[in-house]
Amino acid sequence: MSKFSKGGKKGMPAITTSSLSDIVFMLLFFFMVTTTMRETENKVVVKLPEATEVAKLERKDLTSYINIGTPVRHLQAQYGNDARIQLNDSFKTVDEIRDFIAAERDAMSEADRQFMTVALRADENTRMGIVTDVKQELRRCSALKIMYSARKAAE
Amino acid sequence: MAKKTPEINSSSTADIAFLLLCYFLMTTTMNQDMGLNRRLPPMPDKNQKVEDQKVNRRNIIIVKINSADRLLAGSEPIHVSQLRDKVKEFLSNPANNPELPEKQEIDIEGYGPCMVSKGVISLQNDRGTSYQAYIAVQNELVGAINELRDEWSMSNFGKKYAQLDEEKQAIVRKAIPQNISEAEPKDIAKK
Numbered sequence: 050m051s052k053f054s055k056g057g058k059k060g061m062p063a064i065t066t067s068s069l070s071d072i073v074f075m076l077l078f079f080f081m082v083t084t085t086m087r088e089t090e091n092k093v094v095v096k097l098p099e100a101t102e103v104a105k106l107e108r109k110d111l112t113s114y115i116n117i118g119t120p121v122r123h124l125q126a127q128y129g130n131d132a133r134i135q136l137n138d139s140f141k142t143v144d145e146i147r148d149f150i151a152a153e154r155d156a157m158s159e160a161d162r163q164f165m166t167v168a169l170r171a172d173e174n175t176r177m178g179i180v181t182d183v184k185q186e187l188r189r190c191s192a193l194k195i196m197y198s199a200r201k202a203a204e
Numbered sequence: 205m206a207k208k209t210p211e212i213n214s215s216s217t218a219d220i221a222f223l224l225l226c227y228f229l230m231t232t233t234m235n236q237d238m239g240l241n242r243r244l245p246p247m248p249d250k251n252q253k254v255e256d257q258k259v260n261r262r263n264i265i266i267v268k269i270n271s272a273d274r275l276l277a278g279s280e281p282i283h284v285s286q287l288r289d290k291v292k293e294f295l296s297n298p299a300n301n302p303e304l305p306e307k308q309e310i311d312i313e314g315y316g317p318c319m320v321s322k323g324v325i326s327l328q329n330d331r332g333t334s335y336q337a338y339i340a341v342q343n344e345l346v347g348a349i350n351e352l353r354d355e356w357s358m359s360n361f362g363k364k365y366a367q368l369d370e371e372k373q374a375i376v377r378k379a380i381p382q383n384i385s386e387a388e389p390k391d392i393a394k395k
Contacts, residue, residue, distance in 0.1 A: 098336045102240065
């Protein structure tokens with residue numbers, strides 16, 4: 050009688066769900082491939098400065114990161130709250146950048162070395178003194194391609 | 205007769221896959237790193253004397269940022285918001301003002317002769333300058349150059365710089381070069 054009566058005979062065939070798992074697996078593989086696990090733990094607080102003219106980083110795999118900022122709160126008792134440089138997983142001094150760059154360069158293939166980029170991720174409240182020191186050291190190691198990491202400002 | 209092996213119930217594979225999917229969804233970081241690309245000048249040779257660094261006075265604009273994040277462009281103190289227009293005027297020199305940089309005719313491959321400004325922006329900062337202010341200034345400088353490139357490619361190719369193909373972008377880059385010099389750090393005596 051009513052439109053929604055569940056007629057015994059004209060029941061809709063159940064949608065087969067056997068392909069559901071295939072679809073989900075496909076999505077799963079997509080995310081597995083695109084995921085990049087964060088390799089290093091941040092030991093410094095980095096709040097990037099804002100900029101409007103930012104460009105995208107071309108090759109993520111050819112990029113080395115140098116973090117500059119104040120140590121995170123629970124490390125401040127040990128390291129103080131002055132701006133520090135973090136390379137990979139530990140605090141380093143300006144002089145150790147040379148070894149870091151050399152190691153990063155060795156890890157790359159011969160052809161890729163010229164495209165190596167160093168991304169400077171410095172906190173917006175850092176003073177330029179330490180950044181200048183890092184830049185000078187990079188010039189000495191002839192790692193000349195650099196990028197000042199920044200957030201894209203909302204327009 | 206061989207024993208029949210009972211079929212493994214596979215209805216839960218979807219659930220397992222979902223669980224894994226959720227995990228990877230959560231841990232994925234899709235954010236692309238953004239920033240301002242820059243090329244540092246190579247370290248000068250120690251044996252090489254500091255010479256032929258002389259650039260004609262009119263061809264250089266010195267932008268200084270002091271430790272209080274105040275800005276000096278050319279000879280007058282200005283605000284960051286004014287910097288873009290000043291730099292644009294400096295680099296384009298529309299009225300051929302003798303105070304502003306001269307232009308040189310350069311033959312660009314694939315385009316032909318073109319008047320290219322010889323202007324150089326020299327950026328100097330203090331050790332006490334905050335990174336935020338420094339990036340803000342860098343951003344304005346890059347912004348000014350990007351706007352000039354857009355204008356140039358708009359009048360020559362009828363498209364914006366970003367929409368041009370690789371070759372034409374190279375032409376535009378040659379026509380409007382990005383000459384920003386990040387000066388050697390100077391020991392600024394405390395006065």
